[in-house]
Amino acid sequence: MVEKYLLYSRIFFVTLWVMLTFGFVSQEMITPLKSLHVAVFLIADAIFLWLGVMFVKNRRDITVLAIFLILGIISSIILNREGLVITLNGTRTYFGLIFAIPILRHFMSGKNADRFISSFDKLLLYFLILQIPCVAWQFMKYGAGDRVGGSLGDWSSGMVSALIYASSFYLVSKRWDYSDFAGSLRRNYLYFLLLLPTFFNETKASFLYLVAFFLLLLPLKIKMVKQLIWILPLMLVVISGLGILYLKVTDQDADRVLSYEFVNQYLFGESTEHVVNVALAVEDDGLEVDDTWGNIIDIPRFSKLIVLPSIFKESHKSMLWGAGLGQFKGTNVVGFTPFSKRYIWLLRGSKPWIFYIIVELGILGLIWNLWLLLSMFSPRSIVTNGLNIKFFVGFQLLFLFFYSDALINLYYCSIMFYILLGTQYTSKDDIHLKKDEEQSGTTLLPAE
Numbered sequence: 001m002v003e004k005y006l007l008y009s010r011i012f013f014v015t016l017w018v019m020l021t022f023g024f025v026s027q028e029m030i031t032p033l034k035s036l037h038v039a040v041f042l043i044a045d046a047i048f049l050w051l052g053v054m055f056v057k058n059r060r061d062i063t064v065l066a067i068f069l070i071l072g073i074i075s076s077i078i079l080n081r082e083g084l085v086i087t088l089n090g091t092r093t094y095f096g097l098i099f100a101i102p103i104l105r106h107f108m109s110g111k112n113a114d115r116f117i118s119s120f121d122k123l124l125l126y127f128l129i130l131q132i133p134c135v136a137w138q139f140m141k142y143g144a145g146d147r148v149g150g151s152l153g154d155w156s157s158g159m160v161s162a163l164i165y166a167s168s169f170y171l172v173s174k175r176w177d178y179s180d181f182a183g184s185l186r187r188n189y190l191y192f193l194l195l196l197p198t199f200f201n202e203t204k205a206s207f208l209y210l211v212a213f214f215l216l217l218l219p220l221k222i223k224m225v226k227q228l229i230w231i232l233p234l235m236l237v238v239i240s241g242l243g244i245l246y247l248k249v250t251d252q253d254a255d256r257v258l259s260y261e262f263v264n265q266y267l268f269g270e271s272t273e274h275v276v277n278v279a280l281a282v283e284d285d286g287l288e289v290d291d292t293w294g295n296i297i298d299i300p301r302f303s304k305l306i307v308l309p310s311i312f313k314e315s316h317k318s319m320l321w322g323a324g325l326g327q328f329k330g331t332n333v334v335g336f337t338p339f340s341k342r343y344i345w346l347l348r349g350s351k352p353w354i355f356y357i358i359v360e361l362g363i364l365g366l367i368w369n370l371w372l373l374l375s376m377f378s379p380r381s382i383v384t385n386g387l388n389i390k391f392f393v394g395f396q397l398l399f400l401f402f403y404s405d406a407l408i409n410l411y412y413c414s415i416m417f418y419i420l421l422g423t424q425y426t427s428k429d430d431i432h433l434k435k436d437e438e439q440s441g442t443t444l445l446p447a448e
Helices: 004-029 031-055 059-079 084-109 113-142 157-173 181-187 189-193 196-200 205-215 222-249 260-268 272-285 301-314 338-342 353-377 386-401 410-421
Strands: none
Touching (some): 004 031, 004 084, 004 113, 004 410, 031 084, 031 410, 059 084, 059 353, 084 113, 084 410, 113 157, 113 196, 157 189, 157 196, 157 205, 157 386, 181 189, 196 205, 205 386, 386 410
16 A cells, blocks of 8 residues: 555645646647646646645634635625636635645644655755756747746746745755855855856846845844854845846846836836726727737736726726636636626736735735735744745745735745745754754755
């Protein structure tokens, strides 16, 4: 009889690897597989649902699931009168948020926790290494841009950059000695080199991740303030050098990229009214535009938030409850909701997570989501660098709230929440992580 841990953990890891690599494989290597994209990720959703329901046991996880079901039923079926199929299809978006923590906690707190943590650390390392050939191939083929998404595939540049920085920061933190900053830099140089793929996809968020990465390698202790006198200048040199390299590789002008006008244009566009009018002209009148998304206008992220209240008022939707689940889904099989059909120009393109969840579940859904995430940070860290790791994960999640809809992805939730739980559970082999014990370790490969 197959050991339960081996069965469940292998199903979990195989599913995660498939999601992390299917994009590149189907787009660049075996192109006929592209037609199976929906089916593959539907199977992944089903596996997460199965494992998640099986491992939802404690009060926190049950409460998260129960509130989501109540919100979803009231918003989708009762208030917005959506069909059952569309509603059920819409729930898939939230499987990572709801089930990743119960699944990971089950593996990380059981008798096989050491095996699971070792396996997941290796997955993170191999994922980082895999990005080198994938990004190199895409960069040579498409140039620096959104199509350089590494193993995740086209249009995943922001996602792969976020995961690269998070994974590398976590693995570096497991080997970091705050009392020997320069020595730790030398011993972990290979992990820093594994950040290089993020310099080839023109993801502007990468520079913020880069700054947070190195700043949070500093000790968050008052007694270490004296060391900052020489550490901060060194950090400034490292960050400046990498920033210059990033701008050079992506062929961007520093004065333009760092200017207020560029940031304002990137987030809001020329004006909200102008962008909306052009989007409506494209959708309703067939106006042709030169746009990489294909004859649609990708409305800037913050402009979407600005126009949303008026859109809800016009469509008689409640900001408190949202328009119902499944607004961002819809295929030839399931179909679109009336709201998504009417406002497809608003829902397509780049979407901040705060916009995404308010559209579907309203302000109440946003409150539920914030509580869900905050509850993950509340348990006490058992590792010396736990606070730094929490700050990095928290910074990235907060940034993505206003930047992208990364939290719809099972693989993103799995990796980020694993890193966060890594501050609460640790392998017995990681003795250098435990509080009040000396940190050490110089090898690249996670311990067996």
